[in-house]
Amino acid sequence: MTLSIITLKNSVFTEITKQKKTLALWGTILAPLFVVFVNFVIFFSHPELLAKQDTNPWLKIAGNAINIYTILMLPLLITLVAFIVNNVEHKANGWKHLFALPVSRTTVYTSKVIITVAMVFLSLIIFDVFIILSGKLLSVLNPEINFGNFAMNNEIIITSIKVFLASLLIITIQFLISINSKNFLVSIGIGVAGTIGTSMLLSWQHSDLIPYALPMLASQGLYKMDLSFFKGVIFYSLIGSIVVFTAGLFLIRNKNIN
Amino acid sequence: MENYIETNHLDFSFGKLKVLNDLSINVSAGSIYGFLGPNGAGKSTTIRAILGLYKTNGNHIRVFGESINTNRLSILNRIGALVESPTLYDHLSGYDNLEITRKLRNLSKNRTSEVLKIVNLQQDAKRPAKQYSMGMKQRLGLALTLLSEPELLILDEPTNGLDPHGIIEIRELLLRLKKERGTTIFISSHILSEIERIASHVGIINKGSLLFQGTLLELREIGVSTVYIETSELEKGLKLLQKNNFPLAKLNKSNMIEMDIENKEEINKITRLLVKNDVPIFGISNSKKDLEQLFLDITKEN
Numbered sequence: 168m169t170l171s172i173i174t175l176k177n178s179v180f181t182e183i184t185k186q187k188k189t190l191a192l193w194g195t196i197l198a199p200l201f202v203v204f205v206n207f208v209i210f211f212s213h214p215e216l217l218a219k220q221d222t223n224p225w226l227k228i229a230g231n232a233i234n235i236y237t238i239l240m241l242p243l244l245i246t247l248v249a250f251i252v253n254n255v256e257h258k259a260n261g262w263k264h265l266f267a268l269p270v271s272r273t274t275v276y277t278s279k280v281i282i283t284v285a286m287v288f289l290s291l292i293i294f295d296v297f298i299i300l301s302g303k304l305l306s307v308l309n310p311e312i313n314f315g316n317f318a319m320n321n322e323i324i325i326t327s328i329k330v331f332l333a334s335l336l337i338i339t340i341q342f343l344i345s346i347n348s349k350n351f352l353v354s355i356g357i358g359v360a361g362t363i364g365t366s367m368l369l370s371w372q373h374s375d376l377i378p379y380a381l382p383m384l385a386s387q388g389l390y391k392m393d394l395s396f397f398k399g400v401i402f403y404s405l406i407g408s409i410v411v412f413t414a415g416l417f418l419i420r421n422k423n424i425n
Numbered sequence: 426m427e428n429y430i431e432t433n434h435l436d437f438s439f440g441k442l443k444v445l446n447d448l449s450i451n452v453s454a455g456s457i458y459g460f461l462g463p464n465g466a467g468k469s470t471t472i473r474a475i476l477g478l479y480k481t482n483g484n485h486i487r488v489f490g491e492s493i494n495t496n497r498l499s500i501l502n503r504i505g506a507l508v509e510s511p512t513l514y515d516h517l518s519g520y521d522n523l524e525i526t527r528k529l530r531n532l533s534k535n536r537t538s539e540v541l542k543i544v545n546l547q548q549d550a551k552r553p554a555k556q557y558s559m560g561m562k563q564r565l566g567l568a569l570t571l572l573s574e575p576e577l578l579i580l581d582e583p584t585n586g587l588d589p590h591g592i593i594e595i596r597e598l599l600l601r602l603k604k605e606r607g608t609t610i611f612i613s614s615h616i617l618s619e620i621e622r623i624a625s626h627v628g629i630i631n632k633g634s635l636l637f638q639g640t641l642l643e644l645r646e647i648g649v650s651t652v653y654i655e656t657s658e659l660e661k662g663l664k665l666l667q668k669n670n671f672p673l674a675k676l677n678k679s680n681m682i683e684m685d686i687e688n689k690e691e692i693n694k695i696t697r698l699l700v701k702n703d704v705p706i707f708g709i710s711n712s713k714k715d716l717e718q719l720f721l722d723i724t725k726e727n
Contacts, residue, residue: 181525187516189516255514259513260512264569266476267476267508269498423478
């Protein structure tokens with residue numbers, strides 16, 4: 168059997184050790200913090216944007232931050248994390264060492280994908296926590312904003328889980344690129360081009376075909392208070408990520424390792 | 426004796442470029458096998474193929490008697506390998522670097538401090554690897570291979586870039602492993618003098634083909650050496666020899682007959698021939714080409 172649970176667990180732990188003190192871990196904390204902070208500054212300095220009666224201020228606070236996060240920051244963070252998780256081996260000439268250990272290539276590959284996915288998930292949890300805290304802080308600092316009895320914690324959390332599922336396709340794509348190319352410009356370049364290109368194409372009628380647009384599209388239910396998971400974008404992301412994951416696995420299992 | 430590594434008519438190509446050609450090497454259990462060849466001869470390719478890093482077809486490679494293509498993981502479990510420069514995560518401490526491999530191999534926790542002791546890095550274990558000198562990095566790389574107490578060590582140019590002191594340290598460590606644990610060691614190098622000091626067996630490769638394989642003694646035996654003969658009958662002796670299988674015999678500047686021979690048996694033939702024909706021999710000596718010269722000759726001819 169090529170994938171034993173114990174070796175997979177050990178392998179994932181070693182990946183965590185390798186990420187100590189790397190930019191990837193900081194990125195997962197700082198990326199959501201940055202977006203939420205800027206978002207907070209906007210609404211703190213312009214409380215009138217939120218001051219309308221009868222509208223839920225959370226919708227604007229969370230919606231605005233989620234928009235920016237899903238359109239720009241999240242795809243860029245995924246690009247960075249996928250690059251660093253693989254570059255740690257490219258830089259250390261680690262592949263030849265790892266693949267000469269009695270651990271299957273499937274295990275190594277899977278644990279690296281797991282750690283990448285986990286960091287993206289972690290960044291979304293941090294994002295949720297920061298968003299909720301920033302809203303609470305606004306309500307204390309600006310009593311004139313009508314928070315009333317409005318609360319959206321559940322909606323924010325459910326939306327970010329949908330965003331997470333919708334980002335799996337980008338994760339596997341960026342991972343596939345980064346594991347096969349040592350070149351910083353290739354993996355980061357494609358990620359940045361994909362992200363910026365997508366942000367320009369959002370109004371295109373077929374934008375739901377672009378993998379980099381899926382997290383933003385999955386987050387739109389927030390406005391409609393539509394929290395169901397059974398959406399085309401999420402299916403597309405899930406099935407697409409399984410296909411790309413399998414393709415990457417096939418490539419790495421059959422590759423000559425230098 | 427059991428063969429730990431066996432390649433059987435191994436060919437390997439990158440696209441159309443053939444890098445290994447009908448390579449058959451045998452590394453017997455308990456030996457220190459020096460795998461020699463100039464840079465680009467195919468040493469690293471061979472090692473990568475043996476470890477399954479390069480994909481080969483069929484069962485041309487057997488380690489511990491099993492095919493690498495069918496039993497890769499169980500084979501790798503018994504091997505410690507250092508392929509070219511050691512894999513070190515620069516931002517992590519020497520200790521953490523070892524821990525990563527220890528966890529992946531599922532070994533007991535005390536192994537990390539044990540190997541640190543073997544390679545004498547306990548003092549520096551907590552420092553990040555990027556602060557290590559070349560020699561320390563190489564020793565840490567070696568420690569990685571020793572974690573699992575392997576039966577077979579495969580080391581690709583482990584002394585590359587080390588100063589003489591570092592080279593001696595590694596050499597002594599390897600000899601100690603062989604002596605104390607009976608570890609079989611397969612070590613590649615492009616420097617013969619380095620291998621000469623530790624190896625029991627030698628394989629010489631050039632342009633992807635094996636040119637010699639045998640014990641170090643056998644290598645010395647095959648070496649061409651030069652015989653010098655002192656005699657009062659120079660002309661007669663010379664003609665006699667030239668007519669009898671030594672066409673290249675010649676007179677040298679110090680008035681001796683000089684000729685190259687392939688093996689020691691020929692010295693016997695020469696003396697018999699001369700004595701039988703009443704050529705007096707006042708002195709006979711033979712100078713061996715040193716191994717370095719031999720190695721250069723073998724790899725140049727090809």
